[in-house]
Every structure is written in structure tokens, then in C-alpha cells.
Amino acid sequence: SLALAHGAHRLGKRTDPMMERWRNYGLGQFIHWGVYAIPGGQWNGASYGGAAEWIRSWKGMPKEAYDNLYKEFDPENYDPSALAKQAKEMGAKYMIITTKHHDGFCLWPSEYTDYDVTNTPYGKDIIGPLVEAYDAEGIDVYLYFSVMDWNHPGYRSVLATEEDRSAYESFKEFTRNQLLELLERYPTTKGLWFDGTWDEAWKEQAEFADNLATEMRKKIPGLIIGSRFRPDDYGNRHFDSNGDLMGDYEQGWERKLPETYEDTNGNDWDCVMTIPENQWGYHSDWRGHVKTSYELIEMLVKSVSLDGNFVLNFGPDAKGDIRMEEKKLATEIGQWMSKNKSAIYNCGHIDWEKQDWGYYTQNRVTGEVNMVVFNKPINSVLRIKTSSKISLQKIYDLNDATKIYDPEEISQDEYIIQLGDEELAEPKVIVIKYDHSKGETKGYEKAKT
Numbered sequence: 174s175l176a177l178a179h180g181a182h183r184l185g186k187r188t189d190p191m192m193e194r195w196r197n198y199g200l201g202q203f204i205h206w207g208v209y210a211i212p213g214g215q216w217n218g219a220s221y222g223g224a225a226e227w228i229r230s231w232k233g234m235p236k237e238a239y240d241n242l243y244k245e246f247d248p249e250n251y252d253p254s255a256l257a258k259q260a261k262e263m264g265a266k267y268m269i270i271t272t273k274h275h276d277g278f279c280l281w282p283s284e285y286t287d288y289d290v291t292n293t294p295y296g297k298d299i300i301g302p303l304v305e306a307y308d309a310e311g312i313d314v315y316l317y318f319s320v321m322d323w324n325h326p327g328y329r330s331v332l333a334t335e336e337d338r339s340a341y342e343s344f345k346e347f348t349r350n351q352l353l354e355l356l357e358r359y360p361t362t363k364g365l366w367f368d369g370t371w372d373e374a375w376k377e378q379a380e381f382a383d384n385l386a387t388e389m390r391k392k393i394p395g396l397i398i399g400s401r402f403r404p405d406d407y408g409n410r411h412f413d414s415n416g417d418l419m420g421d422y423e424q425g426w427e428r429k430l431p432e433t434y435e436d437t438n439g440n441d442w443d444c445v446m447t448i449p450e451n452q453w454g455y456h457s458d459w460r461g462h463v464k465t466s467y468e469l470i471e472m473l474v475k476s477v478s479l480d481g482n483f484v485l486n487f488g489p490d491a492k493g494d495i496r497m498e499e500k501k502l503a504t505e506i507g508q509w510m511s512k513n514k515s516a517i518y519n520c521g522h523i524d525w526e527k528q529d530w531g532y533y534t535q536n537r538v539t540g541e542v543n544m545v546v547f548n549k550p551i552n553s554v555l556r557i558k559t560s561s562k563i564s565l566q567k568i569y570d571l572n573d574a575t576k577i578y579d580p581e582e583i584s585q586d587e588y589i590i591q592l593g594d595e596e597l598a599e600p601k602v603i604v605i606k607y608d609h610s611k612g613e614t615k616g617y618e619k620a621k622t
């Protein structure tokens with residue numbers, strides 16, 4: 174393998190308490206908020222077909238007009254504790270807030286730019302009260318930060334000339350200053366979620382990014398940073414030139430999910446997901462499919478079954494209100510989570526063969542296996558194929574203690590249980606308690622073929 178000065182500094186998963194806590198969250202909330210919520214995907218009577226937070230890049234939005242929107246930013250309905258309570262009700266264990274998106278507008282009072290909340294009619298820090306409100310609800314806070322910054326004069330996507338390089342040095346210093354400022358102002362932050370790091374200019378900054386990550390971790394020991402921050406010595410990101418994961422977890426699953434455990438390379442990972450097909454910031458005209466709570470619960474369960482976290486995005490509007498569709502989903506997901514959280518929190522992958530009825534999650538504390546059933550077969554029979562000779566102790570409905578399932582062994586390490594005739598009104602969790610010591614060698618001999 175290549176000798177890398179700025180590649181992965183650790184092989185395998187982080188095993189410290191802060192990362193264990195991260196690994197056991199299961200469900201998170203993303204919040205995308207900024208001046209892009211003011212146009213909300215519309216301008217001059219035309220609707221932007223892209224993601225609302227990218228409207229500045231649309232030819233239908235004059236840059237000058239966009240860059241003056243901050244003068245209208247005055248979210249009179251912004252209510253951090255209401256947002257935190259809603260997230261609590263949904264069952265989120267952590268929240269990621271956009272401190273600065275690609276447009277460079279800062280939701281905190283930054284010493285290093287005037288393009289921030291203090292120069293808006295609202296005039297106050299947005300981030301601080303949100304951090305306090307979420308901390309008060311026991312929901313860990315992570316800060317989203319876009320390296321790419323369309324507002325900073327020193328930003329470059331490519332370093333072609335000497336002028337580019339000297340301008341970019343000022344941009345790098347600005348970026349470092351802002352990040353250290355954020356960690357200074359919000360020391361309860363548990364981690365950073367970086368974005369906007371794909372440009373060529375940034376891919377040349379292996380040493381700078383490595384040193385900055387070290388410096389940030391000195392300020393907040395144990396700080397959790399994903400794979401989308403640093404480039405390695407050769408400009409490779411997420412995985413270094415030896416194929417090793419850079420950062421504490423893989424940050425590659427944006428609006429998509431891994432299909433199999435192999436797809437995860439056995440790493441920690443998060444999936445960040447929009448409710449419509451592709452809107453992070455508030456768009457007043459959601460086109461196409463808006464995901465239902467069952468679709469989102471299935472994505473959540475699938476994520477946990479493959480050792481990942483599922484982070485659902487919310488986009489407050491210009492006034493700071495949460496739109497009706499998002500409120501409804503937070504409530505519906507919360508209702509399911511209130512009854513089934515033991516199949517999500519502190520749970521992860523078990524290598525039992527995946528079945529069509531749904532997903533397994535294993536509780537890392539109790540060892541119990543949860544069958545999360547989404548699809549009831551026509552014969553109401555659920556097949557369970559375990560990985561090794563185990564002795565099943567008890568199989569029961571998590572939400573109906575009177576419902577015990579009696580497994581019938583149909584071949585080696587393979588059982589079936591019979592569901593009742595009732596319709597599956599919502600994803601059902603069935604708990605399997607089993608003795609982890611090797612069971613006696615019962616079961617059929619494999620046929621010699």
C-alpha cells in the first residue's frame with residue numbers, strides 16, 4: 174500500500190464512548206435553513222426545478238437579487254424549543270443543523286464575515302438557541318458546514334493561477350477561523366457534517382485539512398467527523414488511495430441507501446434523506462413523490478439493519494415554520510417509534526439471511542433479535558434462517574405480550590412461525606430471545622448432492 178501522510182489515520186471502527194453513542198442513535202434529524210427559504214424555490218413567478226438551497230445557481234435567479242435576500246431574513250415564528258420538542262416526539266437522537274450552506278450565509282454571528290444573521294432584520298444568533306433547545310431535550314447537536322462558499326471572494330473551485338492560490342490562502346484561513354469559532358461558541362457540539370468538498374482546489378489541501386481536523390479535535394476531544402471532509406495526499410476523498418475510510422464514518426449515502434451489508438464495507442455510515450425527491454431547503458412547490466411515513470420507517474429500519482444511522486431532513490420556511498407535510502411525518506414516525514424504539518436504539522446488523530418479510534436488527538445491549546415485518550406473506554408464515562446452531566428461547570410480539578410464536582424447525586438452523594390472520598396494519602416488531610451459547614447439534618443432516 175501507498176505511504177500516505179494524510180490518508181486514513183485509523184483502520185476499522187472507532188470504539189470510544191462518543192462513537193459508540195453515535196453508532197447507537199439510529200434516527201437523526203437534518204435541518205436545512207437559510208436565506209434560500211425566502212424565495213422557497215420560486216422567483217419572478219417561475220419555479221426552480223432544482224434543490225431550493227441551490228437556487229442561487231439557477232439562471233432564473235439574478236445573483237445580485239439572491240445576495241440581498243439576507244436583508245429580508247426575519248423569521249418571526251422561529252421557535253427552537255418547539256423544533257426540539259417535535260424532534261423528541263419523532264424519536265430523533267441527534268440533529269444536524271446547517272450553520273453555513275454553499276451560499277456562505279452564516280446562521281451564527283461570525284467575526285469573520287458580515288454575511289451573517291447579525292446583519293439581517295432578525296439580528297440574532299439562530300444556532301445558539303437551537304443548540305440549547307436540543308441539548309435540553311437530550312438530542313445531540315452536530316453542525317453542518319459547507320466548505321464551498323459562493324460568497325467568499327477567496328473561494329476557488331480550481332487553482333489555475335498564482336492569483337487563485339493567494340486568494341485561496343485567505344479563504345483557507347477564513348474557513349479555519351469560522352470552524353474554530355463555531356466550536357468555541359457551541360462547545361456541546363458532538364461533531365461536524367461537512368459538505369461542499371468536491372472541488373479540485375480543496376482536493377489539493379490534504380495537509381491543511383488534516384491539520385485542521387487535528388486542531389478541531391484538540392478543541393473538542395472525540396469530535397465526530399465523517400468521510401466527506403478531508404482529501405488525501407492524492408486528492409482522494411471518502412476513501413484514501415489505499416481504499417481506507419477517511420474520517421469516523423462513511424458519509425456517502427445521500428438520498429440513497431446501501432442494499433447489502435457488503436455495500437457498507439463494514440464501516441459506520443449515515444444516510445441523509447429528503448422527504449420529497451430532492452429538496453433540502455424549503456421549496457414552496459414540492460413536485461413529484463412525497464415519501465410516506467411507512468416508506469421512511471422502512472428506510473430507517475433498513476439503515477439500522479445494516480449498521481447505519483438514518484437522518485431525515487426538515488426545511489423550515491422563511492418565517493421559521495415547519496410545513497404541514499413535515500409535521501405530519503414527524504408525528505407518524507414518532508407514534509411508531511414510541512412503541513418500537515427498542516428495535517432501533519442501540520441496534521445494529523446481524524448476519525442472519527435477509528428474508529422478504531422485512532429486516533432483522535440486533536439489540537447490542539440485550540442480544541435480542543428484532544424481526545421488523547413490513548411484508549406479510551400470503552400464507553402468513555415467516556421464515557427465520559439463523560446463522561448458526563442456536564437455541565431459541567422465546568419469540569413474541571413486542572407490542573402484545575400475549576402473542577407468543579411457536580417456531581417450527583423445518584431444517585437446520587431454519588424455522589417458521591405463523592402470524593395470525595389479522596392484517597398487518599403497521600410494521601410489526603417480533604422479538605427473538607435466544608441462547609447465544611451454541612445449541613446442541615439438533616436439526617437435519619444436509620443432503621449429500
Ligand SMILES: COc1ccc([C@@H]2N[C@@H](C)[C@@H](O)[C@H]2O)cc1
Pocket residue numbers: 205224226227368369427445453
Ligand atoms: C452536486 O450535487 C450536490 C447535491 C447536493 C448537495 C448538498 N448536500 C445535501 C446534504 C444538501 O445540503 C445539498 O444541498 C451538494 C451537491
